[in-house]
Amino acid sequence: MKLNGIEKALMNNPIRAALQRWYEAPLLERLGGRLDGLQVLEIGCGRGVGTALLFEHFGAHRVVACDLDPTMVVLARQRLAAYGSDRLVLAVADAAAIAAPDASFDAVVDFGIIHHIPEWPAALREICRVLRPGGRFFFEEVTDHALRRWSYRTFLDHPRDNRFSAQAFVAEVERHGMPVTQTVERFFGDFVIGVGRRAGSLAAIPVSQDS
Numbered sequence: 156m157k158l159n160g161i162e163k164a165l166m167n168n169p170i171r172a173a174l175q176r177w178y179e180a181p182l183l184e185r186l187g188g189r190l191d192g193l194q195v196l197e198i199g200c201g202r203g204v205g206t207a208l209l210f211e212h213f214g215a216h217r218v219v220a221c222d223l224d225p226t227m228v229v230l231a232r233q234r235l236a237a238y239g240s241d242r243l244v245l246a247v248a249d250a251a252a253i254a255a256p257d258a259s260f261d262a263v264v265d266f267g268i269i270h271h272i273p274e275w276p277a278a279l280r281e282i283c284r285v286l287r288p289g290g291r292f293f294f295e296e297v298t299d300h301a302l303r304r305w306s307y308r309t310f311l312d313h314p315r316d317n318r319f320s321a322q323a324f325v326a327e328v329e330r331h332g333m334p335v336t337q338t339v340e341r342f343f344g345d346f347v348i349g350v351g352r353r354a355g356s357l358a359a360i361p362v363s364q365d366s
């Protein structure tokens with residue numbers, strides 16, 4: 156689901172960029188490590204601030220970054236113009252149906268987008284599918300605790316049904332074959348941040364209720 160105008164204004168501003176740069180990226184690095192020389196997929200890249208951090212902060216070699224909203228991809232393209240096509244691919248795409256072969260990325264990064272996806276377990280299934288065994292899934296997510304707040308319900312647009320608590324999100328990440336060793340919850344449980352690591356073969360993943 157695309158952002159409404161208010162949420163776009165909240166996302167596309169220097170405060171959001173500073174939070175990503177100075178808080179979220181260091182925390183995700185502490186939980187999951189660096190990405191030096193690796194192939195990374197970023198889902199819901201927005202205007203590309205996180206994508207730049209994947210290169211500059213985490214050391215990624217190549218990033219494929221996608222967003223459902225073409226206007227966001229245009230902004231990301233402008234921001235990331237310095238990166239050549241050998242290192243960066245930007246695309247309009249749905250994280251619930253990723254057009255990439257199985258086991259093609261070392262890491263997938265989610266800076267706060269999965270709570271926007273109506274059938275969010277389908278996105279987790281896709282993330283696990285495109286990760287190599289041992290590949291990492293870095294996530295920073297917004298829980299139903301936040302989405303139930305008056306401010307979120309009044310001013311922002313999110314799918315209403317089937318949202319998740321921090322525990323339910325982590326359980327679903329693990330059910331899709333990506334054990335999570337450590338998570339942190341922030342702001343009274345509004346946010347859950349952590350890293351899963353893809354284990355085993357695809358055949359080991361239980362049949363999901365969303366298929």
Ligand SMILES: C[S@@+](CC[C@H](N)C(=O)[O-])C[C@H]1O[C@@H](n2cnc3c(N)ncnc32)[C@H](O)[C@@H]1O
Nearest residue numbers: 156157199200201222223224249250266268271
């Ligand atoms: C809350 S914003 C976060 C943007 C950016 N990651 C950041 O942290 O600033 C969520 C982004 O996910 C995108 N999005 C929503 N549903 C999506 C989907 N199914 N697949 C890919 N991107 C999606 C939105 O267009 C938006 O840019």
